[in-house]
Amino acid sequence: ALKKETSVNVDGKNILDEGNAKQIIDLFNTALNTVSYDxxxxxxxxxxxxxxxxxxxxxxxxxxxxxxxxxGRADLVIERLNRRIVIELKYADSDPLAKTKLNEAIEQIKNRDYGNILPQKELLRIAAVYNADPHVRAITEYQQVD
Incomplete structure (x- = not known):
């Protein structure tokens, strides 16, 4: 039996099964914010x-x-029963660099066609950038890639 995924449920919905890019990134940021930076x-x-x-x-x-x-290699692939989520991550030290890195991640997903593998499923691909600026420390730039 599969373990119940309580940590990814919000308002009775499993974010990985039903969520959009914003909801998934918000979930990741909440998890990352839990980690002690020191x-x-x-x-x-x-x-x-x-x-x-x-x-x-x-x-x-x-x-x-x-x-x-x-x-190539996708950074993270989350397999669901009827959905595959592919995350291409980039790391930036500042806001201006984050915007540049987002474009790199988008192009990488498109050029390498990440997630388009068997078995075919609904495919949600997200380019995301973690901004390491000490005043930010979060995924600030992201985009769903079709």
Whole structure:
């Protein structure tokens, strides 16, 4: 039996099954905000990826990091019964860099066609940028990629 995913439920809805890009990013930011920066700083793309992956695994979600396909590796892939969520993460030290990194993530998802694998499912692809500015420390830039 699968573990009930209480940590991803909001208002009786499972965000991973029914949520849009904003709701998923809000969920990730809430999880990232829970981490003590003094003891466990998020100082790289891989550390942000790792925290989100650990959070989702602890919540009982089927998530994989660095998922290989014929054209590259997607940072995070969350498999649901009828949906696949692909997250391409970038890390930025400032607001101006975050906007540039978002465009890089969008192009990477499009050019490498992340998530378009078998079995085919509803596909939600999100480009996201973690802004490490000490006054921000959150995913501030994101976009759903069709």
């Amino acid at each position: 003891k466990f700083p998020l100082n790289s793309e891989s550390s942000v990826q790792g925290y989100i992956c650990i959070y989702l695994k602890a919540a009982g979600a089927k998530v994989s990091a660095e998922v290989h396909s014929s054209k």
